[in-house]
Amino acid sequence: MTFYGCSSDKPEKPTTPPVVEQPAVTDTTPADTVAAEPEPEPEPAPTPAPTGGGLRPHAVQDGSLATLLETVARNMEAQKLAYVSSLGQDCSGIYHKLKDSVKLHIPAFRDPARFTFPEYASVRSSRHIAYWYHEHDNLYIVRDGKAAMNMVKPGCVMFFGRTDEQYNNITIDLLTNPNGNFVHDGINGKIMHIAVVTSVEKDENGNVVEYTMMHGRNTRYPASRSSGNCDCPSKGLDKQFGKFPFGNWNQQWVAMANIETPVE
Known part of the structure; x- marks a missing residue:
């Protein structure tokens, strides 16, 4: 099984967002496609994490969110969404479509007084999305x-570095290059790929050993889920994942966010 980032080994190219009057999801994930699934009921918004902290707690039970994400992913896969940046179908565009679909089916997420999300028109690239979550x-x-x-759960937004590059002293500037318009300049802006976790696999001790993610893959494959993102020598992947545990094949896992962000 082979996994690639956006445009395979090519860096994600920044694009000028098209003018959209509808959420990014509406042209590919109609609201009625997931209507058969019960809507998860969010719990009260958790206490905000301290500035510079890690992840905010999920506002929806993991099982309910996983069920919704799996359904949304299946619907998107059925549409055979080719990798076309101008249509919002590259890796960051697929993130936005999935995120907007989740918002459509969890009413509380559409309440701006309770939750906030990055918008397609203004936060377009994977690097900019990561910086938005950081902010x-x-x-x-x-x-x-x-x-x-063990922090990986359904609804986690995963960020990966450039192909075959390994990073040790990771900073937000290295990953996103906010002073360089979120474009990779050879030194900063190392994030190359983004995906959303739809399910996880745990061992008998409750430890996460593998996860499945939904993402826009590259020009050879339509948007779809992939698994094998693991630290699992029993599957014969120890040589590759020994370098990038839980990475996207040959891309290092460098950051993660929870898809929803409670308003402070």
């Missing part, structure tokens, strides 16, 4: 994939 105290920089494995 809203809902981004955890992953310096050790194995140590962070």
Whole structure:
């Protein structure tokens, strides 16, 4: 099984967002496609994390959110969404479509007094999305994939570095390049790929050993889920994932966020 980032080994190209009057999800994920699933009922918004902290707690039970995400992912896969940046179908565009679909089916998420989300028109690239979560105290920089494995849950937004590059002293500037318009300049802006976790697999001790994620993949594959993102030598992947535990094949897992952000 092979996994690739946006445009395979090519960096995600920044694009000028098209003018949209509807949420990004409406042209590919109609509201009635998931209507058969019960809507998860969010719990009260949790206490905000301290500035510079890690992830905000999920506002929806993991099982309910996983059920919704799996359904949304299946509907998106059925549409065979080719990797086309101008249509919002690259990796960051697929994130926005999935995020907007989740908002459509959880009414509380549409209440701006309770929850906030990055918008497609103004926060377009994977690097800018990561920085948005950082600014809203809902981004955890992953310096050790194995140590962070049990933080992975359905609804986690995963960020990955450039192909075959390994990073040790990770900072938000290195990942996103906010002073360079969120474009990779050879030094900063290392995030290359984004995905959303739809399910996790745990061992008998309750530890996460593998997860499945939904993402816009590359020009060879339509948007779809992929698994095998693990630290699992029993599957013959120890050589590759020994370098990038829980990464996107040959891309290091560098940061994560929870898809929803409570308003302070």
